[in-house]
Amino acid sequence: MSATIGLMEAFDESVEPWTTYIERFEHFVEANSTDADKKVPVLLSVIGGNTYGLLRSLIAPDKPREKSFKQITGTLQQHFSPKPLIIAERFRFHRRSQEESESVTQYVAVLRGLSEHCEATQKRLLTETTLTFQRAVELAVSMETASREAHQLSGSLTDKHYALKV
Numbered sequence: 001m002s003a004t005i006g007l008m009e010a011f012d013e014s015v016e017p018w019t020t021y022i023e024r025f026e027h028f029v030e031a032n033s034t035d036a037d038k039k040v041p042v043l044l045s046v047i048g049g050n051t052y053g054l055l056r057s058l059i060a061p062d063k064p065r066e067k068s069f070k071q072i073t074g075t076l077q078q079h080f081s082p083k084p085l086i087i088a089e090r091f092r093f094h095r096r097s098q099e100e101s102e103s104v105t106q107y108v109a110v111l112r113g114l115s116e117h118c119e120a121t122q123k124r125l126l127t128e129t130t131l132t133f134q135r136a137v138e139l140a141v142s143m144e145t146a147s148r149e150a151h152q153l154s155g156s157l158t159d160k161h162y163a164l165k166v
């Protein structure tokens with residue numbers, strides 16, 4: 001029997017999000033050359049008693065071993081990390097200010113994390129083949145300006161339309 005490479009602790013949502021845990025699990029099974037048909041039993045063995053019990057409750061009356069890896073991870077993903085509301089994520093992103101004790105690199109890392117679910121700007125940035133930080137800032141500012149201008153224009157058009165009707 002060969003030695004296991006690395007360590008996979010039980011899932012603890014106070015330590016890391018589910019998405020990160022599963023990313024680490026994928027690295028773990030790859031590092032250990034785990035056969036595809038063993039992924040489910042390995043996952044069920046390492047997630048821990050609390051998460052296993054929760055999974056059983058979420059899929060009842062079915063049993064975890066009857067589900068595919070994708071079904072198990074999808075069920076737990078929905079429970080631990082439901083799809084965020086884009087508008088709320090954008091609000092958090094725009095409201096985040098650099099804290100006094102925070103370095104620029106720490107602040108940028110936090111902003112990158114917050115931008116993960118903002119979608120529109122992120123999608124535009126992902127289309128850039130040679131994206132630099134400066135270019136990303138320029139694009140984000142121009143998109144924000146365009147959005148604000150469009151909102152103001154639509155508001156003034158509505159006001160004029162309303163004024164004409166009165």
